[in-house]
Amino acid sequence: QSVLTQPPSASGTPGQRVTISCSGSSSNIGSNTVNWYQQLPGTAPKLLIYTNNQRPSGVPDRFSGSKSGTSASLAISGLQSQDEADYYCAAWDDSLNGWVFGGGTKLTVL
């Protein structure tokens, strides 16, 4: 069982907006920033959002992140078929002295 909790699946139709939640605790999300990673099928993870809401260069502005208290969210607007992937949230945990990941959310574009 993962320290950070994500829904196992999410879906939407092309053009729709989808959000993926990530729930943690005071020792991780509550006191540290959240990063999001995208893993396309058969590939290595790729940084999608860092420090709660920053996008690396090359990541479309359709992707956005937010954090409030001990929870975070990833929003994808204008959904496209190439967005089908697994999405993971991550944060440093001060109690565990290590990085913790969410269990991942498989996004399906219908």
Next chain:
Amino acid sequence: EVQLVESGGGLVKPGGSLRLSCAASGFTFSSYSMNWVRQAPGKGLEWVSSISSSGSYIYYADSLKGRFTISRDNAKNSLYLQMNSLRAEDTAVYYCARETLYSGSFYYFDYWGQGTLVTVSS
């Protein structure tokens, strides 16, 4: 161009050992903390270990219980993971990832290798 290339994976029997390597290029390796993250078949990402730029600070996931040892050789631009007493549940793709500091306080993994598969089976 930043590149991280893992090697050393393979098939090993339960109780055996394996040493993974990660060759880094395209950046000043000695300036960055590095991490190992693994992914069991069909499962999610699991952080394994972290080592600071100088090697002075090392962290491990509690689940490893002293079986794994992370190290680095800055002169060779290389990261290592020595894995002992391997179990079936250690079967996974092992990724190395560079950890970057942003705005003085915030960290994230900005580059990942392609991964190396470790299979523990008799």
